[in-house]
Amino acid sequence: MMTGAEYIESLRRLKPELHFMGQRVESVVDHPAMRPHVNSAAATYDLATNPETAELGSAVSHLTGRRINRWTHIPQDREDLVKKVKMLRAVGQVTGTCFQRCVGMDGFISTYSVTFEMDRKHGTDYHERFKRFLVETQDADLMTAGAMTDPKGDRSKRPGEQHDPDLFVRVVERRPDGVVIRGCKLHQTGAVNSHQFLVMPGQGLVESERDYAIVCAVPVDAPGVIMVFGRQVNDSRKWEGKVDQGNPTYGVVGGEAMVIFEDVFVPNARIFMNGETDFAGLLVDRFASYHRQNYGACKSGNLDVLVGATASLAEMHGVLKAGHVRDKLAEMGHLVETMYGGALACSHECTNLGCGTAFVDPLQANVSKLNVGRYYPEVTRLAQDIAGGFIATLPSEQDLESPRVGDYIRKYYQTQEDVPAEARIKLGRLVENMTGSTPIVECMHGAGSPQAQKVVIQRQLDWGARMKMARRVAKVGGKGNP
Ligand code: SF4
Numbered sequence: 001m002m003t004g005a006e007y008i009e010s011l012r013r014l015k016p017e018l019h020f021m022g023q024r025v026e027s028v029v030d031h032p033a034m035r036p037h038v039n040s041a042a043a044t045y046d047l048a049t050n051p052e053t054a055e056l057g058s059a060v061s062h063l064t065g066r067r068i069n070r071w072t073h074i075p076q077d078r079e080d081l082v083k084k085v086k087m088l089r090a091v092g093q094v095t096g097t098c099f100q101r102c103v104g105m106d107g108f109i110s111t112y113s114v115t116f117e118m119d120r121k122h123g124t125d126y127h128e129r130f131k132r133f134l135v136e137t138q139d140a141d142l143m144t145a146g147a148m149t150d151p152k153g154d155r156s157k158r159p160g161e162q163h164d165p166d167l168f169v170r171v172v173e174r175r176p177d178g179v180v181i182r183g184c185k186l187h188q189t190g191a192v193n194s195h196q197f198l199v200m201p202g203q204g205l206v207e208s209e210r211d212y213a214i215v216c217a218v219p220v221d222a223p224g225v226i227m228v229f230g231r232q233v234n235d236s237r238k239w240e241g242k243v244d245q246g247n248p249t250y251g252v253v254g255g256e257a258m259v260i261f262e263d264v265f266v267p268n269a270r271i272f273m274n275g276e277t278d279f280a281g282l283l284v285d286r287f288a289s290y291h292r293q294n295y296g297a298c299k300s301g302n303l304d305v306l307v308g309a310t311a312s313l314a315e316m317h318g319v320l321k322a323g324h325v326r327d328k329l330a331e332m333g334h335l336v337e338t339m340y341g342g343a344l345a346c347s348h349e350c351t352n353l354g355c356g357t358a359f360v361d362p363l364q365a366n367v368s369k370l371n372v373g374r375y376y377p378e379v380t381r382l383a384q385d386i387a388g389g390f391i392a393t394l395p396s397e398q399d400l401e402s403p404r405v406g407d408y409i410r411k412y413y414q415t416q417e418d419v420p421a422e423a424r425i426k427l428g429r430l431v432e433n434m435t436g437s438t439p440i441v442e443c444m445h446g447a448g449s450p451q452a453q454k455v456v457i458q459r460q461l462d463w464g465a466r467m468k469m470a471r472r473v474a475k476v477g478g479k480g481n482p
């Protein structure tokens with residue numbers, strides 16, 4: 001296993017084609033826009049290698065018996081799923097933001113079981129191939145970006161009906177030794193600081209869409225892979241200083257990128273689905289359940305940090321004991337623990353798939369993610385309510401350094417004798433950073449938009465059974481007649 005520092009060094013050996021704000025980026029590790037996200041992902045390596053947290057951050061590979069980072073592990077039982085949840089909350093509390101490595105983890109977990117089932121039906125050998133790739137990834141302790149979200153073009157049309165067939169990643173050439181893929185994946189969390197991609201379809205497919213049914217692994221610096229790092233609200237603060245960032249070490253959200261596949265060759269050993277359209281929807285559903293399991297965990301860890309920042313500011317302002325503040329803080333705590341409870345519930349209610357992998361309860365997982373999309377913004381609203389308006393009007397850190405006005409800023413932003421203004425400003429910036437639009441949009445749409453969870457909930461609930469229950473209790477016969 002690699003430590004965080006070794007992971008960071010390993011990124012220096014890669015040479016991806018990466019663009020940001022009109023420039024080519026030579027080193028993701030040394031670029032101030034990306035370094036905080038690199039640090040955040042490094043926390044997943046430190047959790048596994050620090051003896052105090054290794055029990056949570058690492059696992060024993062069911063394939064090799066060797067100790068591996070838990071972000072490369074396939075959960076075998078309920079305990080593994082619960083540990084996954086606890087691990088995400090623990091790292092969420094350290095970083096206060098996304099640590100990016102879970103999309104690849106969930107891609108691996110889902111591909112493992114789907115390749116097993118695909119081989120049983122179609123007589124293919126994807127599962128053995130995938131197992132070899134998995135062991136290599138486990139032993140080298142690689143970070144994988146799960147690449148699922150296609151641009152999708154006109155949402156009323158299927159992949160094959162778009163005005164441009166590349167709006168979904170597809171195979172454009174089949175060769176004896178592999179395939180050539182073309183297209184793009186958007187919003188790719190952790191892409192720029194991963195070692196490799198696991199490319200997957202983003203939705204269910206029909207038979208005529210064979211070229212879109214492709215699952216494969218691609219190194220981030222394979223010829224033809226082009227990445228464009230996305231902008232975030234207030235991102236220029238990352239290279240302006242340390243105070244105004246709010247979270248200078250780990251940044252905000254995942255550092256997402258656009259990933260373009262400009263006719264990329266993928267050898268056979270790295271192909272895990274190639275034309276089996278009947279398994280694309282299953283893979284997407286399974287991935288979604290595992291990733292929705294996570295959100296109640298990583299986001300509750302992040303929000304623990306926000307609750308702490310809010311309570312600290314209330315204390316600095318002398319209002320921590322005010323009844324309405326305590327009530328709102330309790331409300332924040334209630335929402336956070338409800339989110340976490342959902343992540344634990346779907347893990348506890350797991351079943352085992354044919355290949356032995358433990359599978360979360362999809363209904364509970366989707367309910368949990370829907371709660372996150374609703375409760376995260378509500379927790380941020382309460383944080384802003386308690387923190388006060390100063391988080392939106394603070395002068396810059398450059399003015400704090402000014403010989404003319406710096407001391408005035410310190411003087412007038414000081415609330416209590418023993419509270420330095422800088423401490424209040426830094427916490428205020430952290431609240432501003434964590435309650436801004438970027439994290440709220442991310443928790444809404446990451447792991448699928450709210451409507452996607454409602455579709456699963458609608459599908460999973462037994463409506464007929466519920467109607468029968470009501471009729472029996474009300475002593476009403478069939479179709480509402482007494
Ligand atoms: Fe992991 Fe959460 Fe980030 Fe998804 S949003 S990659 S689950 S930390």
Ligand code: FE
Nearest residue numbers: 098189446447
């Ligand atoms: Fe996410």
